[in-house]
Amino acid sequence: MKLPALKTMAKVPDQINRRDFLKSGGAAVTLTLAPGITVMAFGGEASAAANPATRWGLLIDVNKCAKDCDACVTGCSVENGWKMGGNPETDAQWIRKVDLTNKQTGREVSMPMMCQHCEEPPCVDVCPTGASFKRADGIVLVDKHTCIGCRYCMMACPFKARSFIHEDLEDQKSYAPRGKGTVESCTLCVHRVDEGGIPACVEACDATGHGAMMFGDLKDPTSDIAIALASYASVGLRDDLRLNTGVRYSNL
Amino acid sequence: MITRLATILVLSGLLGAGLFGGAATAQEHSALLPVVPKATGEAHPEGNAFMRINHMKLLRHDRDDTMRNGNRDIDYSLKECVACHVQTGADALPIPINSEGQFCSACHEFAAVKIDCFQCHNTRPELNETQALLSRPLPDAAALSAYLDEVTE
Numbered sequence: 001m002k003l004p005a006l007k008t009m010a011k012v013p014d015q016i017n018r019r020d021f022l023k024s025g026g027a028a029v030t031l032t033l034a035p036g037i038t039v040m041a042f043g044g045e046a047s048a049a050a051n052p053a054t055r056w057g058l059l060i061d062v063n064k065c066a067k068d069c070d071a072c073v074t075g076c077s078v079e080n081g082w083k084m085g086g087n088p089e090t091d092a093q094w095i096r097k098v099d100l101t102n103k104q105t106g107r108e109v110s111m112p113m114m115c116q117h118c119e120e121p122p123c124v125d126v127c128p129t130g131a132s133f134k135r136a137d138g139i140v141l142v143d144k145h146t147c148i149g150c151r152y153c154m155m156a157c158p159f160k161a162r163s164f165i166h167e168d169l170e171d172q173k174s175y176a177p178r179g180k181g182t183v184e185s186c187t188l189c190v191h192r193v194d195e196g197g198i199p200a201c202v203e204a205c206d207a208t209g210h211g212a213m214m215f216g217d218l219k220d221p222t223s224d225i226a227i228a229l230a231s232y233a234s235v236g237l238r239d240d241l242r243l244n245t246g247v248r249y250s251n252l
Numbered sequence: 253m254i255t256r257l258a259t260i261l262v263l264s265g266l267l268g269a270g271l272f273g274g275a276a277t278a279q280e281h282s283a284l285l286p287v288v289p290k291a292t293g294e295a296h297p298e299g300n301a302f303m304r305i306n307h308m309k310l311l312r313h314d315r316d317d318t319m320r321n322g323n324r325d326i327d328y329s330l331k332e333c334v335a336c337h338v339q340t341g342a343d344a345l346p347i348p349i350n351s352e353g354q355f356c357s358a359c360h361e362f363a364a365v366k367i368d369c370f371q372c373h374n375t376r377p378e379l380n381e382t383q384a385l386l387s388r389p390l391p392d393a394a395a396l397s398a399y400l401d402e403v404t405e
Contacts, residue, residue, distance in 0.1 A: 050322035135322060143319050144372060172374050174331040179372030194322045 049194065055119075055138035056188055057218040057246035058202070059225050059234060060111055064212035067110040070097050072213065075204025076114075079189065081173040082163075092163035092178075094186045095201055109252065112201065112213070115140055115161040115186035116237060117246035123153035123162065132183075138218075138246050139188045147182040154183060158238050161185050218246065286362040289355050293336040304359075330369060335377045348375035 073095050077083060082092040095114040101107070121140045123132045131147035134140050142153075142162075154162045162185040165178060172178050175191040189199035198215045205213040216225030228234075228250075235252055236245035296303050307328070314326035337355040338346045349356045350370045360367065 049324075050320075133320070135320070137322070141319070145315060145319065168371070171376075172372060174334070174374045174378045177372035177374070179368075182372070190322065191324070194324045 050135040050137045050139070052136040053219060055218045055246060056193060057117065057138065057216065057225060057248065058188075058199075059214040059216075059228055060247065060249045061212050061214075061251055062109045062111045062249055063251040064210050065109070065111050066208075066210055066212075067099065067108065069110075069208060069210060071204040071208045071210075072112045072201035073097060075200045076186070079173070079200035080176040080187075081171075081178065082184075090164070090166045092165060092184065094163070094184070111249060111252070113159060113161070113237075114201070114247065115157075115188075116159050116243070117186075117188060119244035119246065121243065122156040122158065122241075126152040126156040128152065135190075139190055139193070140185075141187055141190065142183050142185065144177065144179070144182040144184070149181040149183065151183060157185075158241060158243075286358040287353065288358050289337070289339045289353070291337045291355070330373050331377070334373070334375065338375075338377055346376040350375050 076095045080094060082094055084091045084093070095112055097110055098113045099108065099110045117138055117140045119134075119138065121132070121134055123140065124134055127133075128150060129146045129148055131143045131145075132140070132153045133143060149164065151164055154160075154164060162183050164183050165180050168180050169178055176187075178184060189197070189201075192199060202213045202215045205211065214225050214228060216223040218226055218229070220226055221230075229248065232250050234248040234250040236243070236248050238245075298306075310328040311330060311333075314323075314328040315330070317323045317326055318329070333356075334349050338349045339354060341347045347354055348370075350367075351357065352361070356367070356370070359365075
């Protein structure tokens with residue numbers, strides 16, 4: 001996958017220096033405390049941090065999504081360590097399969113639903129602590145460190161995409177910490193995306209051979225997803241709300 | 253705030269004395285002070301004294317940097333603290349780092365600090381990290397006896 005952050009920096013080399021310099025804030029402290037230690041020892045590679053020139057999104061081809069397949073749901077649950085433990089009222093659901101039937105035509109479709117990563121997210125508008133936020137690259141997240149568990153965001157979300165954790169948990173994934181009393185939802189696998197990877201659901205869907213899910217940068221006109229969006233009709237769910245969702249569906 | 257500061261100063265002072273060969277003997281040391289389990293890997297270039305006083309600020313700063321800016325290349329990552337500072341039990345499996353006397357609770361119990369980090373963050377390294385721990389070469393006889401000497405000193 002192309003990393004726009006790296007691309008930009010390749011064009012403007014003097015930005016690298018500035019970035020490295022800014023990054024070394026902590027190291028500068030170190031420098032005075034422990035002479036002889038160089039800034040570079042703490043710098044390391046520039047990471048693909050949230051970049052405002054990027055907007056991550058998904059395109060789901062409903063025709064390719066098989067009714068009896070839930071590989072994306074399993075893939076997400078294994079990756080992020082949430083389980084449906086038999087209490088459907090309260091279990092976490094970062095992603096679910098939804099089956100639709102058109103009453104007029106009888107056409108049946110099946111598709112995955114998750115946080116739609118809105119450009120204008122209602123969950124962010126209502127959050128009293130600023131825990132619900134949108135990253136510069138369009139990924140909508142809960143900062144669980146500031147979440148007080150009020151659940152306004154769950155009510156504001158038109159897609160019922162968020163869950164609340166009701167029970168004490170143990171043995172979470174180290175890259176997906178989760179705990180009682182906070183709200184959570186699809187993170188677009190931000191821990192993978194930041195390292196140049198793709199979300200677990202997309203990977204799982206690809207592995208089944210269905211290839212119904214495409215992940216990429218909506219703002220990069222040369223990305224597969226932007227080309228597909230420019231070539232074929234697609235919709236965002238509840239487009240009437242003008243949330244400009246980052247997840248779009250084709251053949252719905 | 254003044255009492256908190258005093259706690260830190262006393263704690264770091266005492267620990268410093270204990271660690272850097274002050275007058276305290278091993279027995280006095282364990283009676284007065286939290287026993288901080290030994291870490292694996294390289295020590296902090298900032299030094300232990302700096303880490304004792306500042307680890308919470310460093311963690312908070314880098315936490316926001318990861319969460320908000322997506323920076324994964326941080327110096328003070330909680331999962332990395334766990335990976336280096338976790339102890340292995342008699343069964344060679346990692347002991348939860350927040351259980352009694354373990355790294356993230358030994359001092360905190362002493363100073364009456366409560367942290368909620370481990371309601372969400374795993375208290376043990378991921379399995380692959382655990383395997384890395386298990387596959388560490390066993391110390392040779394000389395290193396082992398040197399270590400034992402140091403412990404019983």
